Amino acid sequence: MTSQQRHTVNTSFDAIPVTYPVGIFDSGVGGLTVAAAIRRAMPDERLLYLGDVARQPYGTKSPRTVTRYAVQAAEFLVEKGIKALVVACNTASAVALEAIAERFPGLPVLGVVEAGADGAARASARGRIVVAATEGTCRSEAYERAIARRRDGALVRCVPCPLFVALAEEGLTDGPIVDSVARHYLGSLFDGTEPGDCLVLGCTHFPLLAPALSRLAGPEVTLVDCAEATSSMLVRLLEGREAPKGSGGGLHLISTDAPERFARMAGKLFPALGAVPAVELADL
Incomplete structure (x- = not known):
C-alpha cells in the first residue's frame, strides 16, 4: 500500500x-x-x-x-x-x-445513481418517472429505492436498454437507427393515460443519445442527465x-x-x- x-x-x-x-x-x-x-x-x-x-x-x-x-x-x-x-x-x-x-x-x-435520483425527484411534475438504464442497474432496483427516499408516491419504471450502450460506443448517437431502438424500448411508456413525465438517462452513455430520446418522449417530458446532476x-x-x-x-x-x-x-x-x-x- x-x-x-x-x-x-x-x-x-x-x-x-x-x-x-x-x-x-x-x-x-x-x-x-x-x-x-x-x-x-x-x-x-x-x-x-x-x-x-x-x-x-x-x-x-x-x-x-x-x-x-x-x-x-x-x-x-x-x-x-x-x-x-x-x-x-x-x-x-x-x-x-x-x-x-x-x-x-x-x-x-x-x-451517479444518487445524483440522478435526486434530480428526478426534483424535476418530475407528477411523480411518473421512467429510468432508461442497463440490465444490472434495473435489476438492482437502486433507482426505485433512491427516488422513494426523496419522493413519496413516485411511480418509477426502470427499463433495460442494453443496445443504447453499443450505439453510443459506435458513435451512432442520432438518426433512424437510434430512433427505432428507442421506440422499441421506451415508446409505450410515454403513451396512454399515465405517461411518464420525466426520463432519467440512467447510464452515462445515454446523454449522447439525448436528442433522439427527447424527440421520443415529447416536449412535456423532462430529461434528467445524471452527468449534470x-x-x-x-x-x-x-x-x-x-x-x-x-x-x-x-x-x-x-x-x-x-x-x-x-x-x-x-x-x-x-x-x-x-x-x-x-x-x-x-x-x-
Whole structure:
C-alpha cells in the first residue's frame, strides 16, 4: 500500500490536499459525459479518468463481479492520489458504492445513481418517472429505492436498454437507427393515460443519445442527465476544498485496454482534448 493510499484511507477528508485530482471511473468512455460536466462546473479541478475497457460492459455482469471490478478501479485511482471519487457508472453505483465507501472511509465517494435520483425527484411534475438504464442497474432496483427516499408516491419504471450502450460506443448517437431502438424500448411508456413525465438517462452513455430520446418522449417530458446532476452534487461536496483558482485543471485519461480506440472515442466525445488525446494504459 502506498503512502498516498494510507493517507486517503486513514485520515479525514480535510487532511487530503486540495490540489489532489478528482478520480472518476466508468466501464468505458460513457463516463466522459460526467467528466465533461465536472470540467464545465469546476474548470480548476484536475480530473483523473479511468475507463475499464478491458472488462466492459458492467451492465450485464453479476453484482458480485461488478463490485469486485469497481473496488479494484477505486483502489487504482486511490493509489494515484485523489481527493474524491466519482463512480461514473450507474451499474457500479447501484451495486458497489457501499463496498467502495467501506474500503476507503476517509475518501468522499459519489455515485451517479444518487445524483440522478435526486434530480428526478426534483424535476418530475407528477411523480411518473421512467429510468432508461442497463440490465444490472434495473435489476438492482437502486433507482426505485433512491427516488422513494426523496419522493413519496413516485411511480418509477426502470427499463433495460442494453443496445443504447453499443450505439453510443459506435458513435451512432442520432438518426433512424437510434430512433427505432428507442421506440422499441421506451415508446409505450410515454403513451396512454399515465405517461411518464420525466426520463432519467440512467447510464452515462445515454446523454449522447439525448436528442433522439427527447424527440421520443415529447416536449412535456423532462430529461434528467445524471452527468449534470452528479457535477452539481460534486460542487456541493467539494465546497471549501476546491482547487486554487487559476490552477488550470486538466483531464488525464487511463484505459485498461485498446488505448488507441479509447483515445479516438474520447476525442469525439470531448473535443477539447484534441482528435486523439494521450491515454495511459493500465492493468488492474
